[in-house]
Each structure stands twice: as structure tokens, then as C-alpha cells.
Amino acid sequence: MGPIDPEKPADAFQELSRWGVPAWATAIRKCIDQSTSDPISRYAQIATVDSLGKPHLRTLVMRGCLGELSKDHTNDHPMDFWMATDHRSSKIQELAFEPQVEIGWYFPGPREQFRLSGTISILTQTQCPIRSKAWQSLSTQAKVGFYWPTPLEIRDPTNEKAFQVHHGVIHALNPPDSFSVLVMRVARVDHLILQGDPQNRYIYDFKPDKGWVETQVNP
DSSP states (O other): OOOOOTTSOGGGGGGGGSTTOOHHHHHHHHHHHHTTTOGGGGEEEEEEEOTTSOEEEEEEEOOEEGGGTOTTSOOSOTTOEEEEEETTSHHHHHHHHOOEEEEEEEETTTTEEEEEEEEEEEEOOTTOHHHHHHHHHSOHHHHHGGGSSOTTSOOOTTOGGGGOOOHHHHTOSSOOTTEEEEEEEEEEEEEEEOSSSSOEEEEEEEETTTEEEEEEEOO
16 A cells, blocks of 8 residues: 655646546545645545455555656546555455456545546556656655565564665666556546535446536435
8 A cells, every 4th residue: 555655745636627627526636635634535445356256445545647647648548546556465366357446535624435436457567657657756665565575475573674675776766566556447436525414425427428427316
């Protein structure tokens, strides 16, 4: 998952402020702007399914939008969200089996919840400019974990030096093989505004022939 760099500006999600974006994107950006002093608001939960149909739930950091990593490259989907993950983690196998996921993102201050449904793609290519830029945007603390021993293996208490990483390695321009970028293309958004009586809830579905279709539903 990796920690959040408190010095990173909220403009990591600037693509959500572009003219003509769907209402759900504007709503998320508003919540981000209202939560700049609360780093917890950048954490979300991702639900995956393994090859046996067993569900798995994890917490990760919403890092930003793909357009902010690919300004010099062709990108038809700049609002795709990106997250960093260890390629050795079990979620990689789960996503390879079933790339459709749901992410639950809650903002405590504004009291608004977003359930994002869509498809995850995994960027692992060594010479991928987007992956390299994502790596360079991480804080030193976030990078360290990608050099640690393989996740979920039995820990050897006699070899704690395995968790000590040389700073020169961390600051290398090229990320290690363990570093992968998850890119989510959103196809459906369930937006629940918990303030108010009654509360308000909106469903946004992407239709290939119509674009984003908004429906107000009962909370």
C-alpha cells in the first residue's frame, strides 16, 4: 500500500477539475479539496476475487489520475485512477484472473462515499514512462517497502537487515521489478452523500453510446 507523502499537493487529482468532466469527478475533487488536512481521506478499500471465487479486501492509497503521469504521451483516458502495488503481492494474481473490481472511497469530513466499479490494468513494463514517473512521484518512505522481502513469506527474525535499504538504491530513477502501477478505468459510480435528511444518492453509469448517465436513487 505504502504511506502518503504529506508534502504532495492535492493537485495530484487535477484531471478531475477539467472542463466537461462528469458530475461524479467534480464531486470527488470537491471532497479532496475539503480534506487536504486529512491524509486518511486518500485511503480507499479495493475488493478483488481470486480464482476460487473468494473475495479479498485491502486498503490502498489513491495516488492520482493517469493524465498527470502521461502529459507527454497519448492518453485517451486521463481520469483513470492509479495506485501503486507490490508485484509480488497476491492481489496481482487475483487481478490477472478477474480485473473487474470495486473500490470504496470515503471522505470523513464531507461525509461522502464513492463506490467505484471498473476494470484494473497492471503496468509492469520496464521501459514504461508512466510507471517510471509514478515511481519518481513516491516518497522515500513509500519506496522502501518495494525492496523488502517477499510479502506473506514467513518472517525471519534473525535477518532484520533484509528490511534495511540503502538510500542510493531507493533514489534510482528506474523502479525495481517489484513495483507495479494499477490503473482503474471507472465504469460505474455510486455516490452517497451522508449529510442531510433524507440523504442523497446518485448512480453514474458509462454508456458507450451516451457517455455518463446520472440517476438519482433512494439512499
